[in-house]
Amino acid sequence: xxxxxxxxxxxxxxxxxxxxxxxxxxxxxxxxxxxxxxxxxxxxxxxxxxxxxxxxxxxxxxxxxxxxxxxxxxxxxxxxxxxxxxxxxxxxxxxxxxxxxxxxxxxxxxxxxxxxxxxxxxxxxxxxxxxxxxxxxxxxxxxxxxxxxxxxxxxxxxxxxxxxxxxxxxxxxxxxxxxxxxxxxxxxxxxxxxxxxxxxxxxxxxxxxxxxxxxxxxxxxxxxxxxxxxxxxxxxxxxxxxxxxxxxxxxxxxxxxxxxxxxxxxxxxxxxxxxxxxxxxxxxxxxxxxxxxxxxxxxxxxxxxxxxxxxxxxxxxxxxxxxxxxxxxxxxxxxxxxxxxxxxxxxxxxxxxxxxxxxxxxxxxxxxxxxxxxxxxxxxxxxxxxxxxxxxxx
Amino acid sequence: xxxxxxxxxxxxxxxxxxxxxxxxxxxxxxxxxxxxxxxxxxxxxxxxxxxxxxxxxxxxxxxxxxxxxxxxxxxxxxxxxxxxxxxxxxxxxxxxxxxxxxxxxxxxxxxxxxxxxxxxxxxxxxxxxxxxxxxxxxxxxxxxxxxxxxxxxxxxxxxxxxxxxxxxxxxxxxxxxxxxxxxxxxxxxxxxxxxxxxxxxxxxxxxxxxxxxxxxxxxxxxxxxxxxxxxxxxxxxxxxxxxxxxxxxxxxxxxxxxxxxxxxxxxxxxxxxxxxxxxxxxxxxxxxxxxxxxxxxxxxxxxxxxxxxxxxxxxxxxxxxxxxxxxxxxxxxxxxxxxxxxxxxxxxxxxxxxxxxxxxxxxxxxxxxxxxxxxxxxxxxxxxxxxxxxxxxxxxxxxxxxxxxxxxxxxxxxxxxxxxxxxxxxxxxxxxxxxxxxxxxxxxxxxxxxxxxxxxxxxxxxxxxxxxxxxxxxxxxxxxxxxxxxxxxxxxxxxxxxxxxxxxxxxxxxxxxxxxxxxxxxxxxxxxxxxxxxxxxxxxxxxxxxxxxxxx
Numbered sequence: 001x002x003x004x005x006x007x008x009x010x011x012x013x014x015x016x017x018x019x020x021x022x023x024x025x026x027x028x029x030x031x032x033x034x035x036x037x038x039x040x041x042x043x044x045x046x047x048x049x050x051x052x053x054x055x056x057x058x059x060x061x062x063x064x065x066x067x068x069x070x071x072x073x074x075x076x077x078x079x080x081x082x083x084x085x086x087x088x089x090x091x092x093x094x095x096x097x098x099x100x101x102x103x104x105x106x107x108x109x110x111x112x113x114x115x116x117x118x119x120x121x122x123x124x125x126x127x128x129x130x131x132x133x134x135x136x137x138x139x140x141x142x143x144x145x146x147x148x149x150x151x152x153x154x155x156x157x158x159x160x161x162x163x164x165x166x167x168x169x170x171x172x173x174x175x176x177x178x179x180x181x182x183x184x185x186x187x188x189x190x191x192x193x194x195x196x197x198x199x200x201x202x203x204x205x206x207x208x209x210x211x212x213x214x215x216x217x218x219x220x221x222x223x224x225x226x227x228x229x230x231x232x233x234x235x236x237x238x239x240x241x242x243x244x245x246x247x248x249x250x251x252x253x254x255x256x257x258x259x260x261x262x263x264x265x266x267x268x269x270x271x272x273x274x275x276x277x278x279x280x281x282x283x284x285x286x287x288x289x290x291x292x293x294x295x296x297x298x299x300x301x302x303x304x305x306x307x308x309x310x311x312x313x314x315x316x317x318x319x320x321x322x323x324x325x326x327x328x329x330x331x332x333x334x335x336x337x338x339x340x341x342x343x344x345x346x347x348x349x350x351x352x353x354x355x356x357x358x359x360x361x362x363x364x365x366x367x368x369x370x371x372x373x374x375x376x377x378x379x380x381x382x383x384x385x386x387x388x389x390x391x392x393x394x
Numbered sequence: 395x396x397x398x399x400x401x402x403x404x405x406x407x408x409x410x411x412x413x414x415x416x417x418x419x420x421x422x423x424x425x426x427x428x429x430x431x432x433x434x435x436x437x438x439x440x441x442x443x444x445x446x447x448x449x450x451x452x453x454x455x456x457x458x459x460x461x462x463x464x465x466x467x468x469x470x471x472x473x474x475x476x477x478x479x480x481x482x483x484x485x486x487x488x489x490x491x492x493x494x495x496x497x498x499x500x501x502x503x504x505x506x507x508x509x510x511x512x513x514x515x516x517x518x519x520x521x522x523x524x525x526x527x528x529x530x531x532x533x534x535x536x537x538x539x540x541x542x543x544x545x546x547x548x549x550x551x552x553x554x555x556x557x558x559x560x561x562x563x564x565x566x567x568x569x570x571x572x573x574x575x576x577x578x579x580x581x582x583x584x585x586x587x588x589x590x591x592x593x594x595x596x597x598x599x600x601x602x603x604x605x606x607x608x609x610x611x612x613x614x615x616x617x618x619x620x621x622x623x624x625x626x627x628x629x630x631x632x633x634x635x636x637x638x639x640x641x642x643x644x645x646x647x648x649x650x651x652x653x654x655x656x657x658x659x660x661x662x663x664x665x666x667x668x669x670x671x672x673x674x675x676x677x678x679x680x681x682x683x684x685x686x687x688x689x690x691x692x693x694x695x696x697x698x699x700x701x702x703x704x705x706x707x708x709x710x711x712x713x714x715x716x717x718x719x720x721x722x723x724x725x726x727x728x729x730x731x732x733x734x735x736x737x738x739x740x741x742x743x744x745x746x747x748x749x750x751x752x753x754x755x756x757x758x759x760x761x762x763x764x765x766x767x768x769x770x771x772x773x774x775x776x777x778x779x780x781x782x783x784x785x786x787x788x789x790x791x792x793x794x795x796x797x798x799x800x801x802x803x804x805x806x807x808x809x810x811x812x813x814x815x816x817x818x819x820x821x822x823x824x825x826x827x828x829x830x831x832x833x834x835x836x837x838x839x840x841x842x843x844x845x846x847x848x849x850x851x852x853x854x855x856x857x858x859x860x861x862x863x864x865x866x867x868x869x870x871x872x873x874x875x876x877x878x879x880x881x882x883x884x885x886x887x888x889x890x891x892x893x894x895x896x897x898x899x900x901x902x903x904x905x906x907x908x909x910x911x912x913x914x915x916x917x918x919x920x921x922x923x924x925x926x927x928x929x930x931x932x933x934x935x936x937x938x939x940x941x942x943x944x945x946x
Contacts, residue, residue, distance in 0.1 A: 004673070068673060127677035128665045128684050131719035213500060250501060306879045310872065318868050325861070327720050329731040329854045330634075334517045336477040346470040350463050357459035383477070 003068050004126065010061035011082065015116055017054025018089065018109050021047045025105035029288050040291075044102040048093070051105065055093060058086045069126045072139035076127060077384060080146065081119030084380070087150025088112045095154060095300060103292055104300070108157045114186065117193040118381075121200075137323035144315025145341075148308050149376050152348070155304035159369030162297040165289040166363055169282055175363075176282070182370060183281040184270055191266020196258070199224045207236040213249040220254055227260045228253035255385065298362055301369045302355065309348045316341040340379040347375055402556065409443030412436025415552055417559025429928055430562035432901055437543035457539035462532045469525050476516035479508050530620050533613045541610045548603060553593035555887055557897055563887075565900035565913065569923025571890055578920035579888055586912055588886070596889030606903060608878020615871030622863035633728070633857035640739065640764075641848040644695070644709075647855055650728055654695040654709055660735060660849040663687040688732050690717045690851040694725060717853065727857055734852025740802045741848045745824075745840040747776055747811060756813060758843060763802035775814055778840070782808035787825050795823065811838045884909050888922070896923050 001009075028043030062083065065073040073079040092108040095101060129138070160182065167175045206222040210230035220230055229243025230253045247253040270281075277284055320341065321331035332338060351368045354360040360368070398406040404415035411424055412435065419425045419436075430436065441457040444450040455461055479501055487496040497505035497514060512519050560566060580590050580597055588599035626632040635648040639657040647653045663686045665671045667678040678684055695709035715723045723730040740763050747756040757772035763785065770778040787806030788798040795806055806825040812818075820836040822829055829839055884902045891897070902909040906927070916922060 125676040128674040135720045310875045329856045339473050350466045353463050
């Protein structure tokens with residue numbers, strides 16, 4: 001086995017460890033019927049051990065890949081996103097050591113799993129660095145950002161748990177709607193992973209010629225059955241499905257198709273869950289939250305931000321500006337990724353002012369934590385894939 | 395408004411909530427509340443006191459947290475809107491009209507609306523800059539409104555406070571004490587690194603007061619940063635020029651008096667996928683070529699001091715340097731960056747003067763495309779006169795050839811060919827692979843033989859004297875954030891009344907858990923009376939009442 005193969009196998013190992021740990025954490029929380037915490041702590045110990053093993057495998061993946069490629073594996077979507085999954089789990093492990101909170105594992109680990117699965121949908125071969133990335137600032141800037149985002153995500157996880165406990169699901173309310181919306185979105189990500197994996201495993205390929213927005217002819221390979229066709233597309237693969245809807249040149253119909261498949265599969269999955277259990281997903285989870293210490297979750301929510309915010313400032317603004325000055329001759333250029341780093345920073349600045357200046361604690365703070373994570377994910381997914389700028393290396 | 399006289403005799407400025415001297419509550423609301431509001435020490439904040447004049451109103455507007463957060467949120471949303479479509483700096487159009495057309499053509503009606511609203515240049519729009527300015531004003535006013543009274547109040551703290559101040563603190567206890575209790579408490583508190591002051595039969599122990607300045611320090615950092623950004627508008631602080639330099643060319647560096655740059659060689663290297671790069675083979679197969687290096691080998695020259703400006707004959711070599719991405723050339727406060735390139739620009743074209751019928755050549759001539767000669771004399775006595783040169787020929791307008799740019803992308807030549815056979819000359823217009831004979835059929839023509847090319851390097855010249863200021867602002871911001879977030883201000887007041895009763899109160903701006911841990915150690919070592927967390931008591935009571943309601 002080459003070191004490259006060892007590296008990717010370590011990532012698989014981490015993935016499966018997190019998967020198993022998720023269920024053990026779930027069991028630990030669910031088993032605690034009397035609220036005595038004895039069994040919860042016992043099973044929690046087993047689960048955290050598995051998590052730590054997975055995390056060590058994940059770290060080993062990271063450093064072996066670094067050795068093979070000769071640069072910090074933070075240079076494209078696959079590498080950044082798997083590293084984000086890693087800092088997420090790292091953040092959780094620290095919190096578990098401090099506060100012994102299995103319920104947090106039950107929420108963080110599935111999200112980390114989804115993020116790693118999402119990462120694996122991108123090309124994962126070891127790629128060379130373009131000149132702009134050939135500097136130590138790659139490791140310094142990106143690792144600080146990814147650690148900061150991992151910590152800020154803990155604020156969202158604690159917030160989500162807080163909301164799952166306090167939101168009254170028996171009455172119709174905005175809170176109930178949005179809480180279910182968050183969970184529905186997570187199911188959509190599952191839909192993306194399922195549909196992408198299915199069509200990848202069955203080797204689906206369908207090639208089209210089309211006219212791009214600069215009026216040039218180009219070809220594109222679809223890895224999913226084409227729901228939307230590219231502008232004036234002509235099929236090149238014989239006996240394959242032709243697009244149902246044609247789109248103008250401005251729209252990337254291939255990405256739109258991927259999004260639509262994810263929506264379809266995710267929604268079917270969601271509807272099935274609702275039909276079979278006759279409950280909202282939030283209702284399914286809420287009983288597991290009955291022993292949650294709300295004050296502690298609020299504390300974690302806030303603590304994560306006061307550690308994550310300065311780190312984020314350092315990584316996503318200070319280090320970013322220094323590097324931009326060296327590479328692009330200006331420290332700031334209103335590139336979409338730069339703007340969204342600023343948006344994230346402004347958001348957490350608002351969070352802190354509202355919390356410290358206006359007394360927004362508890363539920364309000366929890367919502368803000370969750371929204372902050374939504375902005376981070378928007379920056380990771382939408383800004384990278386749709387609003388392409390200088391940072392779109394993937 | 396009038397000053398507020400406290401029962402203790404101290405005169406407080408109007409708007410004071412807690413007496414500066416003894417801590418008694420001065421308003422009826424505060425007197426009736428169970429706990430005292432300790433934010434900003436109950437001092438008179440200007441924004442909470444005056445609301446008459448227009449200046450008061452402006453001051454109050456900008457000192458409000460609600461307004462500050464609103465400005466942050468509006469800025470955040472505006473910044474995000476600017477990323478929906480690319481900003482004009484990123485679109486391939488340069489004039490106002492072509493930019494407008496680009497948005498309309500590429501993005502349809504959405505693009506048209508986006509452009510009409512001015513969102514294509516959002517970050518330099520007046521309203522966006524105004525918002526940033528308002529944020530800066532808010533940072534200054536909100537900080538001053540809070541910092542000044544807070545600083546005064548903490549500086550002039552009295553050790554002894556009125557019992558009504560003590561029992562309205564969140565942490566409070568009272569009970570019998572012995573003679574040496576205060577002394578023991580003082581020793582223990584000092585051991586815990588508290589600064590202790592005593593006055594008659596009381597003490598004030600304090601730790602981490604500097605953490606209270608954290609928010610103001612980080613706001614100062616932000617103001618310095620914004621000031622630095624503003625400063626670059628001043629002439630002399632900021633240079634941003636681009637310079638296209640052909641291989642072999644030496645040119646004066648724009649906006650950098652006295653310095654010249656020569657491009658000796660430009661190279662573009664790609665990953666081969668072999669040898670050391672073999673590990674990248676798979677990726678290279680998928681995406682095609684990947685660039686490994688852009689590099690311009692340059693020589694930096696300086697004019698000798700005594701020489702006339704513009705004289706380039708006796709330049710002194712300063713240094714030779716390979717400029718690469720991430721490795722700009724730095725000298726004298728300036729930096730030159732590798733930003734762009736053009737491969738294989740036409741340098742010179744060689745033609746043969748040939749007889750169209752016999753294809754016999756009368757000799758060759760080479761035209762330099764940057765500095766063409768006017769007349770080329772061939773050995774056979776023939777001449778080629780360059781009547782007109784159009785480096786980037788773009789068509790005819792009113793019969794005249796036009797050039798789109800001064801760059802030799804598509805050179806066109808209007809020539810007069812004179813040979814011994816045709817002494818009165820023949821006119822011909824030549825572009826790549828095309829010859830037009832505007833004045834009738836010719837006997838001779840210029841036949842293209844070959845072309846020389848060279849690479850052009852696109853460099854950016856920068857000077858940014860604001861960088862140290864920005865760096866300082868960033869550093870102060872980070873220090874302020876750490877100072878305010880990772881430390882806290884803890885205080886204990888202990889006093890013994892004449893009858894021996896001990897009163898004990900504690901306050902912190904955050905982390906009550908840590909405060910209680912400190913206090914527990916003091917209570918144990920000095921045998922202080924037990925204390926309670928009055929906030930917890932209130933919470934518990936409220937909860938019990940709530941549950942009582944729902945069960946009944």
